[in-house]
Amino acid sequence: MNKAALRIGLMVPANNTTMEGELLEWLPQGATCRTLRIPRQPGLLTMADIPAYAGQAESLARAFADDPVDLVVYGCTAAGILAGPERDAGIARSLSVICHSPVVTTANSMVESLREARAHDIALVTPYSAEVNGQLKSLLARSSIAVRRMSSFEAANVEELGKIGLDAVAARARETMDDECDTLFIACSQLPTRAIVGPLEQEFKRPVWSSIKATAWRACNVLGVALNKA
Numbered sequence: 001m002n003k004a005a006l007r008i009g010l011m012v013p014a015n016n017t018t019m020e021g022e023l024l025e026w027l028p029q030g031a032t033c034r035t036l037r038i039p040r041q042p043g044l045l046t047m048a049d050i051p052a053y054a055g056q057a058e059s060l061a062r063a064f065a066d067d068p069v070d071l072v073v074y075g076c077t078a079a080g081i082l083a084g085p086e087r088d089a090g091i092a093r094s095l096s097v098i099c100h101s102p103v104v105t106t107a108n109s110m111v112e113s114l115r116e117a118r119a120h121d122i123a124l125v126t127p128y129s130a131e132v133n134g135q136l137k138s139l140l141a142r143s144s145i146a147v148r149r150m151s152s153f154e155a156a157n158v159e160e161l162g163k164i165g166l167d168a169v170a171a172r173a174r175e176t177m178d179d180e181c182d183t184l185f186i187a188c189s190q191l192p193t194r195a196i197v198g199p200l201e202q203e204f205k206r207p208v209w210s211s212i213k214a215t216a217w218r219a220c221n222v223l224g225v226a227l228n229k230a
Helices: 019-026 047-066 077-099 106-116 130-141 158-162 166-176 194-204 211-223
Strands: 007-013 032-038 071-074 103-105 121-126 146-152 183-186 208-210
Touching: 007 019, 007 047, 007 077, 019 032, 019 194, 019 211, 032 047, 047 071, 047 077, 071 077, 071 211, 077 103, 077 106, 077 130, 103 106, 103 211, 106 130, 106 183, 106 208, 106 211, 121 130, 121 166, 130 146, 146 166, 166 183, 166 194, 183 194, 194 208, 194 211, 208 211
Parallel strands: 007 032, 007 071, 071 103, 121 146, 121 183, 183 208
Antiparallel strands: none
8 A cells, every 4th residue: 555645544432632633653654544524422422322423423424435545544442432332333334334444443443452562461551430431441451451450540531631631641641651561552542541651661661552652563463564662
């Protein structure tokens, strides 16, 4: 595939201000991204919200059928976690039929990246509520990945989530990681991580993944191109 011609269709919650820019930084140089923003309430997503949220995503995705892309990213981390792996996979299949393109989801990419790292006992940083954190732990446990240490910002709404900056994420990562954890994962595609993942890997001498890095890595695998680690 001509890397310069790589076109990504990105679907994120309406409040997400981070993923488009950081995803492009992880993708091969010259890649472009068309973003569709899924409407959502200002409060936290719950399991009860998922059917309507997925329905909105499917309706919006028809735009990618009219303006084809090489791959669609369903970058809705909390929505994917709450949906569970089977429903998340079902949403990906539905979007793929609608868009006539392969689809990767952030929730699945998280699990696959940790499998790639052969992670078993991880440190986990999230901004999520207890409900989403619990579902995330269960999702990882299905792949024999245990959360040894976890710290959450517990953002009460999208405004609080949007105020969490790079330095706060890095500080929380350092507080959470310890010598008994084989991998660090920073969950949520709104949290900024691109500038700190590499330095934290060098500091911890262990793999460090984030929702956005994992999604970009999975997209690159599907498309047969290399992740931009520079």
